[in-house]
Amino acid sequence: MENIKVTVITVCYNAYNTIENTITSIINQDYRNIEFIVIDGNSKDKTIDIVQKYKNRINKIISEPDKGIYDAMNKGIALATGDYCIFMNSGDSFFDYKSVSSAVPFLTENSDIVSGIATLENQIWYPAKESELSLSFFVTKSLNHQATFIKTTLLKKIGYDSSLKIVADSIFFFKILILGNGSYKAIPVNIAKCEDSGMSGDREASYKELQMAIKTLLPQRMSKDVDFIHYYCNPAVIKIGNLLHKCKWLKKIWHFYKRHQKVR
Template structure:
């Protein structure tokens, strides 16, 4: 059975204290068809020396200035040749050495986005179900970037937006899954360990950038809907609304109101 190439991309800057454990979690995978790419932002703290230590096991690496994290990620994407890409940045690790082997059945399918289980500062992050993916979902949440594999063909249409500082990965997922109807599957595989949130952990700033960007993508006629969802939508309201909608007497009342409106 031919196994597809999986491209793992690490972007980093001045992370000498954490880069080696990230690299080893990739290099020690039992899945053999891995293409490992490192994009360093011209570190000055010894990070590059650690990268050089394993240079013969890397498909590509570079240390040069960039215009921010999403510019660095785009550099890695343009170098990648794998069927699926995943970003494992400095401080992040695969859950164990068998992660990619466990994901092989999904790699062999024609899926656009595969999202598994991540752990963020010890807290379990369960991937969204396909039925959860909506405009409302992305206004409040996103997928775990480090626990999500992205089919490289999606990047042929859109790279990460370099004008964004925090929410570039969330906006990419929104564009792909909501606007372009990319295929998606959530899988019961533990993928990643993340010690602490990166830029996307700045919740207030991240949500503000996310909401502005979503409004820019959607048609103008939907901006008021977005404002409504931001203000009122939450899982509890959705659940209660679902229960109420299923109650037959409420359906009869709604049907009566609609019928009266039409006959006036």
């Protein structure tokens, strides 16, 4: 089974306090066919000193200025030679030393995107079921990037939109799974431990960028659909809506109103 090569890409910048934990979680995996690439954004602290400490266990190291996290990820993708890539950026780590070896049997089924379980500081992020993947899913949620294996050929073909600051990974998934009808598998494997903080933790900014990016990929006539999903597809509104839908007297009033409306 080790004929499947997995490329792990780590992007870091001024991450002296967290990079070593990330590196050790990768080099201590019991799966042997791993390519490990580190892309450092020309850190000003001692991050690169920690990286160089493990240079014999890292296949490729780049330390140079970049245009942001997704530009750095694209640099890693350009160097990748594995069948699948997974991103484990500084501050994140594999769940345990068997995370990759436990996922590889599912990679043999050749799905475009394979997503597992991520553990955050305050929650467990389970992968979406295939039946859940829709426009509304990606307007309101996403897959956990650190717990997801992606076919390298797709990453090289499409890459991440480096003009985006927060949600380029979500937009990549949207392009592959919704617009491209790519294949997907959710797996019951603990893959990653992730930080809750970071750029993607700014929920308001994240939603705003996500909506705008999705709208640019869809016909203009669907812009209102994206707005509707954003405003009304949340647990509180759905619960209230379901209660109102079951209210018989409210239905009668609505039907009476509709019957007496003028047809345009």
